[in-house]
Amino acid sequence: MQADQALQKLIDGNQHFISATAANSEITTHLKPVNLGEKQKPFAVILGCSDSRVPAELVFHCGLGDLFVIRVAGNIVAPSQIGSIEFACQQFDVQLVVVLGHSHCGAINATVDALTVDQDTISPNIASIVDRVTPAVLPIVNAGNYGDRTDLIHQAMRANVEQSVNGLQMRSRQLRQLVRKGKLKIVGAEYSIESGRVDFYNQD
Numbered sequence: 001m002q003a004d005q006a007l008q009k010l011i012d013g014n015q016h017f018i019s020a021t022a023a024n025s026e027i028t029t030h031l032k033p034v035n036l037g038e039k040q041k042p043f044a045v046i047l048g049c050s051d052s053r054v055p056a057e058l059v060f061h062c063g064l065g066d067l068f069v070i071r072v073a074g075n076i077v078a079p080s081q082i083g084s085i086e087f088a089c090q091q092f093d094v095q096l097v098v099v100l101g102h103s104h105c106g107a108i109n110a111t112v113d114a115l116t117v118d119q120d121t122i123s124p125n126i127a128s129i130v131d132r133v134t135p136a137v138l139p140i141v142n143a144g145n146y147g148d149r150t151d152l153i154h155q156a157m158r159a160n161v162e163q164s165v166n167g168l169q170m171r172s173r174q175l176r177q178l179v180r181k182g183k184l185k186i187v188g189a190e191y192s193i194e195s196g197r198v199d200f201y202n203q204d
Contacts (some may be wrong), residue, residue, distance in 0.1 A: 004185075005034075005183035006095060007096055007185070010060045010062075010096075010198070014059060014060055014078065016061040017058060017061050021196045025157070029197040040092065044068070046067050047075050048075055048099075053193050054102045056071075057069070061152055068088040071134070075160070078132065078176060082171055085168065089175065096184070097185070097186045099164045100198070101191070102190060102193060104193055105192070108157045108160060112156055115134065127165075133160050135163065136159040136162070136163035140159060157190065158201075
C-alpha cells in the first residue's frame with residue numbers, strides 16, 4: 001500500500017474511533033483469522049509511546065496484522081527502534097512510518113521536570129530516556145517562549161516527535177534512501193487522550 005493511501009486509512013480509522021467513543025459504543029479490533037500464521041502484511045509502522053492509554057490498533061481502528069507497532073516510553077529513537085523499522089520496510093514493503101506522540105506523556109513530563117526542577121530522583125534507566133528527549137525540549141525551556149506548564153509540555157511533546165522523525169532519517173541510511181526515492185514517508189502525529197483525535201504533521 002502506498003504511503004498516501006496508508007495515511008488516509010489511518011485518518012479514516014481514527015475518525016471511526018472518535019465517533020465510537022463519542023457515542024459510547026463498544027470498540028474492538030477486528031480479527032482476521034485467515035492466513036495470519038503464514039505471513040504478516042502491515043500497511044504502516046507506528047512508533048508510539050508505551051503509555052497504556054494509547055493503543056495504536058484501537059486508536060486507528062485496525063485489526064491483527066494491519067500495523068507494525070513499536071512502543072517505547074517517549075516514542076524515542078534508539079538503535080533497536082530504528083532496526084525494527086528498517087526490518088518492517090525491508091520485509092513487508094511498508095511505505096508509511098508514523099511517529100505518534102500524545103498528550104500527558106510521562107516521558108515528556110519527566111524531561112521537563114529534570115530540566116526545570118530536579119533530576120536527582122530519576123533512576124539511571126529512566127535518565128537514559130530523558131537524555132534522548134532532552135535535545136528536543138531544552139531549546140524550548142531555554143527560550144522561555146511558552147505560556148504555562150501545559151503549553152510547555154505540548155510544545156515539548158511536539159518537538160520530541162519532530163526530533164524522532166528527523167532522527168529516523170539522520171541515523172538510518174536505509175530509511176533515508178527510501179525517503180529520497182519516494183518509497184517511504186515518515187510523518188509525525190499527536191494523539192489527544194482527551195478527544196481521541198490524531199493530528200498528523202507534514203502531510204504535504
